[in-house]
Every structure is written in C-alpha cells, then in structure tokens.
Amino acid sequence: MLDSKQMITIKGTKDGLTLFIDDHGSFEDVLEELSDKLSEYRPKKDEPVVPVTVKLGDRYLNDRQKKQLNELIGAKNCFSIHSFDSNVVHRDEALTWKEESEMKVVNRIVRSGQVLEYVGDLLLVGDVNPGGKVITTGNVFVMGNLLGIAHAGANGDRDAVIAASYMKPNQLRIADYISRAPDYDSEGVYMECGLIDEEQDKIVIDRLQILSRKRKDISGFERRMLNG
The missing domain is CATH 3.30.750 (Transcription Regulator spoIIAA)
Structure with missing residues (x-):
C-alpha cells in the first residue's frame, strides 16, 4: 500500500x-x-x-x-x-474528441458545384448529384444516390469508409487513395461501400455487411443502419 x-x-x-x-x-x-x-x-x-x-x-x-x-x-x-x-483531458481536447467522434446527420441534396464538408462521420439523408462533393475526416454514409464525389478520411484516416444506397460516383477518395468512375459497374451498385484494401493497395467496392468484419470499430448505431 x-x-x-x-x-x-x-x-x-x-x-x-x-x-x-x-x-x-x-x-x-x-x-x-x-x-x-x-x-x-x-x-x-x-x-x-x-x-x-x-x-x-x-x-x-x-x-x-x-x-x-x-x-x-x-x-x-x-x-x-x-x-x-x-x-x-483538457476541455478543448475533450471538445475536439467529441466533435471528431460524433456522427453528423444532414438532410439535403448536394447539387453540382456544392461542397459539404464536416469533421467526423457524416450521415447524409439525400443525394450527391454529379459535380457535388462531400468531404469528411471520418466515414461517409449516404442514404440516397452517390453520383458526385465523396472524400472520407480527409485527414489521412485510411480506415474510413464510404457507403451509399446507390453508388455511381464521379470519384471516391479515402485518405490519399483515389478511385475514379471507370472502376465501377456502368449501371452503378446498390447498398455497397468503398474501403481501402491494403493487399490490393486501392479502394475496392464490397457489400455493406463486410464492414462489421473489416471495420470492427464501427459503432452499434452505424452497424444497425448498414445491416438493416
């Protein structure tokens, strides 16, 4: 003692x-x-x-x-x-952590020429039209059509993911990785996500369900949203 x-x-x-x-x-x-x-x-x-x-x-x-x-x-x-x-932790550090760990819920359409930028995770209830752009330091979840540009992990987080109800983007970016439209099926994909595959060293598209296995740090709320 x-x-x-x-x-x-x-x-x-x-x-x-x-x-x-x-x-x-x-x-x-x-x-x-x-x-x-x-x-x-x-x-x-x-x-x-x-x-x-x-x-x-x-x-x-x-x-x-x-x-x-x-x-x-x-x-x-x-x-x-x-x-x-x-x-x-200092109050400023705690507020920064809170801001970065919170999910922001936004209900709108991101039109051509518009940029939606947030710190932390973003749940967008709406579409990202061609020419529109969404940028976050965390994950991007689009409950709508992702037809424009989405950039997750903008501060360098390679574990960030991008998910959408319907995905046919002009461009996906995660940290410093870029995947352009030709990488996707010409008709687009439904209920799938983009994430970095370290072995292939590029962004790949896969089923939403794999996130609970490949990104185990996703919160319970996000997992329920992705798995229905």
Whole structure:
C-alpha cells in the first residue's frame, strides 16, 4: 500500500522508468519530493539517457507544469520524459474528441458545384448529384444516390469508409487513395461501400455487411443502419 505521505513512486521497466505521481496534494509538494528523490541519484559518466513515462492518474498538468517536470528530471540526470499519461483531458481536447467522434446527420441534396464538408462521420439523408462533393475526416454514409464525389478520411484516416444506397460516383477518395468512375459497374451498385484494401493497395467496392468484419470499430448505431 502506498504511504500516505509518499507522492512519488518510481519503477523500472524494460523500456526505462515509470514515474507514478499521486493525484492528491499540491504540485509544489510533488516537485519537492521528486527533487529529493533525484538528489539521491548520481549518474555515471557517459551513462545513456533513460526514457521516463509519467503516470498522473486523475491529475491534470498544464504546459508550464510539464515544462517544470521536464527541467527537474532532465537537470544533471540521465533521464528524459518520454510521455505523460493522464486520465484527465483538457476541455478543448475533450471538445475536439467529441466533435471528431460524433456522427453528423444532414438532410439535403448536394447539387453540382456544392461542397459539404464536416469533421467526423457524416450521415447524409439525400443525394450527391454529379459535380457535388462531400468531404469528411471520418466515414461517409449516404442514404440516397452517390453520383458526385465523396472524400472520407480527409485527414489521412485510411480506415474510413464510404457507403451509399446507390453508388455511381464521379470519384471516391479515402485518405490519399483515389478511385475514379471507370472502376465501377456502368449501371452503378446498390447498398455497397468503398474501403481501402491494403493487399490490393486501392479502394475496392464490397457489400455493406463486410464492414462489421473489416471495420470492427464501427459503432452499434452505424452497424444497425448498414445491416438493416
């Protein structure tokens, strides 16, 4: 059991050191105790730098406090902080995560020359007409005709998918992969999806049902929508 007065615990691992900081008490007390512990260590000459992972529990550190820890651990010691691990995230980080993980539901027709752009996943209830474009950082689901351009994973997510009730696009893009209209049946396809096949190194079209096997991270809501 951790001593109630002890705020710092250091454990060695095969990857370096793990520094556990109790999430109770003031940050000033943390610095003081850590300074005392490090003062007992005298690095040998030419000793290699040891990476340190800092476990914070439910404690949040701002950039200034992280800098203070970096300076304290690195000063005259052969240690370097590799990462901070905290259960707490900043409000801005939480809002960004929420925005990126939410599915946006839009009911409209994307006409020629129009661009519909969103962060995260998009469920479009309507058509994408020839010359229209849909761009998202996540997945694209079109409950209608996809006849224009759809770009999923616009920030580089190669696991993103594009699905539509009827698919005969001018172009599909997933991350940095592009698949043009000649890749599809001349009559188009119903209830199918486009995704990157790593073995073939290109975008392929397949049945919607394969998503539950090939993209297991798809949420329950999306899976119900795709499988009916």
